[in-house]
Amino acid sequence: MRMREVTAGVLLMLAAVIQGRATICPANELANESCPSPEEARRTFVPERKPPLLIPEPSTLIKEDEPLSLAYYDTMKILQSKNQCSSFFGGSEAAVDVFGNFMASLRKEYLPSSIGLKMSGEYTNVLNAATQVRYRIFDKATLNSGGPFYKQKISSSATTIPPIGSFAPNSREARVLMLLHELGHLMRGRDGKWLLPDDGRSIAESLTNTRTIESACGEEIRTLTRTSPTEVVQNNSEQPVSPAATTSSHQ
Numbered sequence: 001m002r003m004r005e006v007t008a009g010v011l012l013m014l015a016a017v018i019q020g021r022a023t024i025c026p027a028n029e030l031a032n033e034s035c036p037s038p039e040e041a042r043r044t045f046v047p048e049r050k051p052p053l054l055i056p057e058p059s060t061l062i063k064e065d066e067p068l069s070l071a072y073y074d075t076m077k078i079l080q081s082k083n084q085c086s087s088f089f090g091g092s093e094a095a096v097d098v099f100g101n102f103m104a105s106l107r108k109e110y111l112p113s114s115i116g117l118k119m120s121g122e123y124t125n126v127l128n129a130a131t132q133v134r135y136r137i138f139d140k141a142t143l144n145s146g147g148p149f150y151k152q153k154i155s156s157s158a159t160t161i162p163p164i165g166s167f168a169p170n171s172r173e174a175r176v177l178m179l180l181h182e183l184g185h186l187m188r189g190r191d192g193k194w195l196l197p198d199d200g201r202s203i204a205e206s207l208t209n210t211r212t213i214e215s216a217c218g219e220e221i222r223t224l225t226r227t228s229p230t231e232v233v234q235n236n237s238e239q240p241v242s243p244a245a246t247t248s249s250h251q
Ligand SMILES: [Zn+2]
Pocket: 181, 185, 196, 198, 199, 200, 206, 209, 247, 248, 249
C-alpha cells in the first residue's frame, strides 16, 4: 500500500482547535450584570482556565443530515470532555482534531445493509506538528445510507438489521458507537499500534473492535440520552435476527 506523509500546518490547525472565549464588556455597559463593576474587577480574582476546545464546523453533508449532525455533535461532546472515552483516544485535543478531519472526508452511498461505515483505499499518514498527534485518513470513508446508521430494517423486507454493540440500529447511541469505532482505526496508541486492528476481512474482528470501543465509551454514550431525553427517537421493540452488524470494512 502506497502511503503519503503529510505534515499538517502548525498554526492553522492550532488556531482551528484551540480558541478562547471572552466576554466583552464595553465601558458604557458597566451596569450590565454580566460585566463586573470597576470595584468588583479590582477585588475579584478569577483563575485562568484552559480554553475549551472548539468544535470544527461540520461539512454541508453533515449539516443537512439531521441524524448525522446529531451524531457529530454527540461524539464531539464526548471527545471534548475529560473522561474514559476521550482518554482512550489519547485525550480531547487529539481526539477532536482527528475526528473532525475524519468527518470532513465522509461521503454517503448505498452499501450492503450489514455495513455501517466503510473506509477503503489508500490512506494518508498525517502528523499534526502542533500536537504531535499522528493519525491516518483513508481516501474513502463511506457512510452507508442503507445500513444501521439510518435503518432498523432492510428495505422492503421484515429482516431487522443487527445491533451495534448493545445498541439498536438507527439509534442515537449506535451512531456514536459506529463513528467512534472508525476513529479507533485512525489513531495510534502509546505502543505505536492502531487503537483498533484492521477488521475489513473479518466480521468477528469487527465485532470485537466494537466491544472494545463500547467498553471504553459505553458509559459516556449512555449518558447522551439520559441528559437530553427529548431528543431520543428509538424503537427497541424489534429483536435482531442475526449477529451484530459490522461497522467497518476496509482493505
Ligand atoms: Zn472496524
